[in-house]
Amino acid sequence: MKIRPGVHNRMAILLLAILLLAKGAMAYAEACSTQQHRQFDFWLGDWDVFDASGQQVGRNHIFSVLDGCALSENWTSASGNAGKSYNFYDAAENKWHQTWIDQQGGALYLDGGLQQGKMVLSGTRLGKNGQATLERITWTRLDDGRVKQHWQSSPDKGATWAEVFVGYYQPRKKDNNN
Structure with a gap:
Protein backbone atom coordinates (compact mmCIF):
# COMPACT_ATOMS: atom_id res chain seq x y z
CA MET A 1 0.00 0.00 0.00
CA LYS A 2 1.37 3.38 -0.98
CA ILE A 3 0.82 6.49 1.10
CA ARG A 4 0.69 9.68 -0.82
CA PRO A 5 2.99 12.41 0.57
CA GLY A 6 0.09 14.75 1.39
CA VAL A 7 -1.82 12.03 3.24
CA HIS A 8 1.20 11.23 5.41
CA ASN A 9 1.51 14.87 6.48
CA ARG A 10 -2.21 15.14 7.22
CA MET A 11 -2.07 11.95 9.31
CA ALA A 12 0.89 13.31 11.30
CA ILE A 13 -0.93 16.60 11.89
CA LEU A 14 -4.10 14.73 12.93
CA LEU A 15 -2.12 12.54 15.34
CA LEU A 16 -0.40 15.60 16.83
CA ALA A 17 -3.77 17.34 17.25
CA ILE A 18 -5.21 14.27 19.01
CA LEU A 19 -2.21 14.12 21.36
CA LEU A 20 -2.50 17.83 22.19
CA LEU A 21 -6.23 17.51 22.86
CA ALA A 22 -5.64 14.49 25.08
CA LYS A 23 -2.93 16.35 27.00
CA GLY A 24 -5.25 19.34 27.44
CA ALA A 25 -8.07 17.08 28.66
CA MET A 26 -5.70 15.47 31.17
CA ALA A 27 -4.58 18.88 32.42
CA TYR A 28 -8.22 19.95 32.75
CA ALA A 29 -9.09 16.78 34.68
CA GLU A 30 -6.14 17.40 36.99
CA ALA A 31 -7.00 21.09 37.54
CA CYS A 32 -8.90 20.39 40.77
CA SER A 33 -7.28 17.14 41.87
CA THR A 34 -4.61 18.59 44.15
CA GLN A 35 -4.41 17.65 47.82
CA GLN A 36 -5.76 21.11 48.73
CA HIS A 37 -8.84 20.58 46.54
CA ARG A 38 -9.62 17.37 48.49
CA GLN A 39 -9.34 18.89 52.00
CA PHE A 40 -13.10 19.29 52.45
CA ASP A 41 -14.08 15.94 50.90
CA PHE A 42 -14.80 14.54 54.39
CA TRP A 43 -18.03 16.57 54.29
CA LEU A 44 -19.30 14.85 51.12
CA GLY A 45 -22.35 12.63 51.60
CA ASP A 46 -25.98 12.34 52.57
CA TRP A 47 -26.40 13.36 56.19
CA ASP A 48 -29.00 13.48 58.93
CA VAL A 49 -28.06 16.41 61.17
CA PHE A 50 -28.61 16.39 64.92
CA ASP A 51 -28.13 19.08 67.57
CA ALA A 52 -26.09 18.53 70.74
CA SER A 53 -29.14 17.07 72.53
CA GLY A 54 -29.59 14.42 69.83
CA GLN A 55 -32.68 15.95 68.18
CA ALA A 82 -33.76 25.35 52.87
CA GLY A 83 -30.38 26.72 51.92
CA LYS A 84 -27.54 26.02 49.52
CA SER A 85 -23.86 26.71 49.39
CA TYR A 86 -20.94 26.32 47.05
CA ASN A 87 -17.56 25.59 48.56
CA PHE A 88 -14.32 25.66 46.62
CA TYR A 89 -10.58 25.90 46.97
CA ASP A 90 -9.07 28.95 45.26
CA ALA A 91 -5.49 28.01 44.35
CA ALA A 92 -4.59 31.62 43.45
CA GLU A 93 -5.52 32.79 46.96
CA ASN A 94 -4.55 29.51 48.67
CA LYS A 95 -7.82 29.41 50.62
CA TRP A 96 -11.29 27.94 50.69
CA HIS A 97 -14.44 29.96 50.05
CA GLN A 98 -18.07 29.28 50.89
CA THR A 99 -21.02 31.21 49.49
CA TRP A 100 -24.30 30.42 51.28
CA ILE A 101 -27.84 31.57 50.47
CA ASP A 102 -31.11 30.50 52.06
CA GLN A 103 -34.74 30.83 51.04
CA GLN A 104 -35.21 33.92 53.23
CA GLY A 105 -32.42 35.71 51.36
CA GLY A 106 -29.87 35.23 54.12
CA ALA A 107 -26.35 35.19 52.72
CA LEU A 108 -22.99 34.27 54.17
CA TYR A 109 -19.55 34.59 52.58
CA LEU A 110 -16.78 32.68 54.34
CA ASP A 111 -13.06 32.18 53.67
CA GLY A 112 -10.39 30.09 55.33
CA GLY A 113 -8.88 26.67 55.23
CA LEU A 114 -7.71 23.56 56.98
CA GLN A 115 -6.32 24.18 60.47
CA GLN A 116 -5.07 21.20 62.48
CA GLY A 117 -7.32 18.83 60.53
CA LYS A 118 -10.43 21.03 60.85
CA MET A 119 -11.98 23.15 58.12
CA VAL A 120 -12.33 26.66 59.55
CA LEU A 121 -14.09 29.34 57.49
CA SER A 122 -15.00 32.82 58.65
CA GLY A 123 -16.41 36.07 57.34
CA THR A 124 -18.16 39.27 58.32
CA ARG A 125 -21.78 40.08 57.65
CA LEU A 126 -23.94 43.04 58.49
CA GLY A 127 -26.89 42.58 60.80
CA LYS A 128 -30.26 44.27 60.37
CA ASN A 129 -28.98 47.12 62.55
CA GLY A 130 -25.98 47.60 60.27
CA GLN A 131 -23.52 46.25 62.84
CA ALA A 132 -20.79 43.97 61.50
CA THR A 133 -20.68 40.49 63.00
CA LEU A 134 -17.83 38.04 62.56
CA GLU A 135 -19.03 34.51 61.77
CA ARG A 136 -16.83 31.41 62.12
CA ILE A 137 -17.81 27.86 61.24
CA THR A 138 -15.59 24.87 61.98
CA TRP A 139 -16.16 21.40 60.49
CA THR A 140 -14.40 18.47 62.18
CA ARG A 141 -14.31 14.88 60.96
CA LEU A 142 -14.97 12.64 63.96
CA ASP A 143 -13.46 9.17 64.43
CA ASP A 144 -16.91 7.50 64.26
CA GLY A 145 -17.58 8.79 60.71
CA ARG A 146 -19.69 11.77 61.73
CA VAL A 147 -18.84 15.41 61.06
CA LYS A 148 -19.25 18.11 63.72
CA GLN A 149 -20.20 21.61 62.62
CA HIS A 150 -19.58 24.39 65.14
CA TRP A 151 -20.86 27.86 64.22
CA GLN A 152 -19.84 30.84 66.34
CA SER A 153 -20.53 34.55 66.11
CA SER A 154 -18.64 37.58 67.45
CA PRO A 155 -19.97 41.16 67.60
CA ASP A 156 -16.56 42.49 68.73
CA LYS A 157 -14.16 41.35 66.00
CA GLY A 158 -13.32 38.07 67.73
CA ALA A 159 -12.74 39.28 71.29
CA THR A 160 -15.70 37.18 72.48
CA TRP A 161 -17.63 34.39 70.77
CA ALA A 162 -21.23 33.18 71.11
CA GLU A 163 -22.38 29.76 69.99
CA VAL A 164 -24.86 29.89 67.10
CA PHE A 165 -25.15 26.19 66.27
CA VAL A 166 -23.51 22.86 67.04
CA GLY A 167 -24.57 20.07 64.72
CA TYR A 168 -23.52 16.49 64.20
CA TYR A 169 -23.71 15.11 60.69
CA GLN A 170 -24.46 11.40 60.74
CA PRO A 171 -24.40 9.37 57.52
CA ARG A 172 -27.99 9.07 56.40
CA LYS A 173 -29.51 5.60 56.54
CA LYS A 174 -31.21 4.56 53.34
CA ASP A 175 -34.83 3.45 53.59
CA ASN A 176 -37.67 2.86 51.18
CA ASN A 177 -39.24 6.29 51.83
CA ASN A 178 -36.21 8.39 50.83
Whole structure:
Protein backbone atom coordinates (compact mmCIF):
# COMPACT_ATOMS: atom_id res chain seq x y z
CA MET A 1 0.00 0.00 0.00
CA LYS A 2 1.37 3.38 -0.98
CA ILE A 3 0.82 6.49 1.10
CA ARG A 4 0.69 9.68 -0.82
CA PRO A 5 2.99 12.41 0.57
CA GLY A 6 0.09 14.75 1.39
CA VAL A 7 -1.82 12.03 3.24
CA HIS A 8 1.20 11.23 5.41
CA ASN A 9 1.51 14.87 6.48
CA ARG A 10 -2.21 15.14 7.22
CA MET A 11 -2.07 11.95 9.31
CA ALA A 12 0.89 13.31 11.30
CA ILE A 13 -0.93 16.60 11.89
CA LEU A 14 -4.10 14.73 12.93
CA LEU A 15 -2.12 12.54 15.34
CA LEU A 16 -0.40 15.60 16.83
CA ALA A 17 -3.77 17.34 17.25
CA ILE A 18 -5.21 14.27 19.01
CA LEU A 19 -2.21 14.12 21.36
CA LEU A 20 -2.50 17.83 22.19
CA LEU A 21 -6.23 17.51 22.86
CA ALA A 22 -5.64 14.49 25.08
CA LYS A 23 -2.93 16.35 27.00
CA GLY A 24 -5.25 19.34 27.44
CA ALA A 25 -8.07 17.08 28.66
CA MET A 26 -5.70 15.47 31.17
CA ALA A 27 -4.58 18.88 32.42
CA TYR A 28 -8.22 19.95 32.75
CA ALA A 29 -9.09 16.78 34.68
CA GLU A 30 -6.14 17.40 36.99
CA ALA A 31 -7.00 21.09 37.54
CA CYS A 32 -8.90 20.39 40.77
CA SER A 33 -7.28 17.14 41.87
CA THR A 34 -4.61 18.59 44.15
CA GLN A 35 -4.41 17.65 47.82
CA GLN A 36 -5.76 21.11 48.73
CA HIS A 37 -8.84 20.58 46.54
CA ARG A 38 -9.62 17.37 48.49
CA GLN A 39 -9.34 18.89 52.00
CA PHE A 40 -13.10 19.29 52.45
CA ASP A 41 -14.08 15.94 50.90
CA PHE A 42 -14.80 14.54 54.39
CA TRP A 43 -18.03 16.57 54.29
CA LEU A 44 -19.30 14.85 51.12
CA GLY A 45 -22.35 12.63 51.60
CA ASP A 46 -25.98 12.34 52.57
CA TRP A 47 -26.40 13.36 56.19
CA ASP A 48 -29.00 13.48 58.93
CA VAL A 49 -28.06 16.41 61.17
CA PHE A 50 -28.61 16.39 64.92
CA ASP A 51 -28.13 19.08 67.57
CA ALA A 52 -26.09 18.53 70.74
CA SER A 53 -29.14 17.07 72.53
CA GLY A 54 -29.59 14.42 69.83
CA GLN A 55 -32.68 15.95 68.18
CA GLN A 56 -32.71 15.81 64.39
CA VAL A 57 -32.63 19.38 63.06
CA GLY A 58 -32.35 18.67 59.35
CA ARG A 59 -30.82 16.86 56.42
CA ASN A 60 -27.92 17.84 54.23
CA HIS A 61 -26.68 16.50 50.92
CA ILE A 62 -23.15 17.55 49.97
CA PHE A 63 -21.81 16.42 46.62
CA SER A 64 -18.94 17.16 44.28
CA VAL A 65 -19.63 19.32 41.22
CA LEU A 66 -17.69 20.75 38.29
CA ASP A 67 -15.31 17.79 37.99
CA GLY A 68 -14.28 18.00 41.64
CA CYS A 69 -13.67 21.76 41.62
CA ALA A 70 -16.46 22.53 44.12
CA LEU A 71 -18.79 21.07 46.73
CA SER A 72 -22.50 21.80 46.54
CA GLU A 73 -24.45 21.82 49.81
CA ASN A 74 -28.22 21.32 49.89
CA TRP A 75 -29.66 21.88 53.37
CA THR A 76 -33.25 21.26 54.50
CA SER A 77 -34.16 21.94 58.11
CA ALA A 78 -36.64 19.82 60.06
CA SER A 79 -39.10 22.73 59.77
CA GLY A 80 -38.73 22.83 55.98
CA ASN A 81 -36.41 25.81 55.53
CA ALA A 82 -33.76 25.35 52.87
CA GLY A 83 -30.38 26.72 51.92
CA LYS A 84 -27.54 26.02 49.52
CA SER A 85 -23.86 26.71 49.39
CA TYR A 86 -20.94 26.32 47.05
CA ASN A 87 -17.56 25.59 48.56
CA PHE A 88 -14.32 25.66 46.62
CA TYR A 89 -10.58 25.90 46.97
CA ASP A 90 -9.07 28.95 45.26
CA ALA A 91 -5.49 28.01 44.35
CA ALA A 92 -4.59 31.62 43.45
CA GLU A 93 -5.52 32.79 46.96
CA ASN A 94 -4.55 29.51 48.67
CA LYS A 95 -7.82 29.41 50.62
CA TRP A 96 -11.29 27.94 50.69
CA HIS A 97 -14.44 29.96 50.05
CA GLN A 98 -18.07 29.28 50.89
CA THR A 99 -21.02 31.21 49.49
CA TRP A 100 -24.30 30.42 51.28
CA ILE A 101 -27.84 31.57 50.47
CA ASP A 102 -31.11 30.50 52.06
CA GLN A 103 -34.74 30.83 51.04
CA GLN A 104 -35.21 33.92 53.23
CA GLY A 105 -32.42 35.71 51.36
CA GLY A 106 -29.87 35.23 54.12
CA ALA A 107 -26.35 35.19 52.72
CA LEU A 108 -22.99 34.27 54.17
CA TYR A 109 -19.55 34.59 52.58
CA LEU A 110 -16.78 32.68 54.34
CA ASP A 111 -13.06 32.18 53.67
CA GLY A 112 -10.39 30.09 55.33
CA GLY A 113 -8.88 26.67 55.23
CA LEU A 114 -7.71 23.56 56.98
CA GLN A 115 -6.32 24.18 60.47
CA GLN A 116 -5.07 21.20 62.48
CA GLY A 117 -7.32 18.83 60.53
CA LYS A 118 -10.43 21.03 60.85
CA MET A 119 -11.98 23.15 58.12
CA VAL A 120 -12.33 26.66 59.55
CA LEU A 121 -14.09 29.34 57.49
CA SER A 122 -15.00 32.82 58.65
CA GLY A 123 -16.41 36.07 57.34
CA THR A 124 -18.16 39.27 58.32
CA ARG A 125 -21.78 40.08 57.65
CA LEU A 126 -23.94 43.04 58.49
CA GLY A 127 -26.89 42.58 60.80
CA LYS A 128 -30.26 44.27 60.37
CA ASN A 129 -28.98 47.12 62.55
CA GLY A 130 -25.98 47.60 60.27
CA GLN A 131 -23.52 46.25 62.84
CA ALA A 132 -20.79 43.97 61.50
CA THR A 133 -20.68 40.49 63.00
CA LEU A 134 -17.83 38.04 62.56
CA GLU A 135 -19.03 34.51 61.77
CA ARG A 136 -16.83 31.41 62.12
CA ILE A 137 -17.81 27.86 61.24
CA THR A 138 -15.59 24.87 61.98
CA TRP A 139 -16.16 21.40 60.49
CA THR A 140 -14.40 18.47 62.18
CA ARG A 141 -14.31 14.88 60.96
CA LEU A 142 -14.97 12.64 63.96
CA ASP A 143 -13.46 9.17 64.43
CA ASP A 144 -16.91 7.50 64.26
CA GLY A 145 -17.58 8.79 60.71
CA ARG A 146 -19.69 11.77 61.73
CA VAL A 147 -18.84 15.41 61.06
CA LYS A 148 -19.25 18.11 63.72
CA GLN A 149 -20.20 21.61 62.62
CA HIS A 150 -19.58 24.39 65.14
CA TRP A 151 -20.86 27.86 64.22
CA GLN A 152 -19.84 30.84 66.34
CA SER A 153 -20.53 34.55 66.11
CA SER A 154 -18.64 37.58 67.45
CA PRO A 155 -19.97 41.16 67.60
CA ASP A 156 -16.56 42.49 68.73
CA LYS A 157 -14.16 41.35 66.00
CA GLY A 158 -13.32 38.07 67.73
CA ALA A 159 -12.74 39.28 71.29
CA THR A 160 -15.70 37.18 72.48
CA TRP A 161 -17.63 34.39 70.77
CA ALA A 162 -21.23 33.18 71.11
CA GLU A 163 -22.38 29.76 69.99
CA VAL A 164 -24.86 29.89 67.10
CA PHE A 165 -25.15 26.19 66.27
CA VAL A 166 -23.51 22.86 67.04
CA GLY A 167 -24.57 20.07 64.72
CA TYR A 168 -23.52 16.49 64.20
CA TYR A 169 -23.71 15.11 60.69
CA GLN A 170 -24.46 11.40 60.74
CA PRO A 171 -24.40 9.37 57.52
CA ARG A 172 -27.99 9.07 56.40
CA LYS A 173 -29.51 5.60 56.54
CA LYS A 174 -31.21 4.56 53.34
CA ASP A 175 -34.83 3.45 53.59
CA ASN A 176 -37.67 2.86 51.18
CA ASN A 177 -39.24 6.29 51.83
CA ASN A 178 -36.21 8.39 50.83
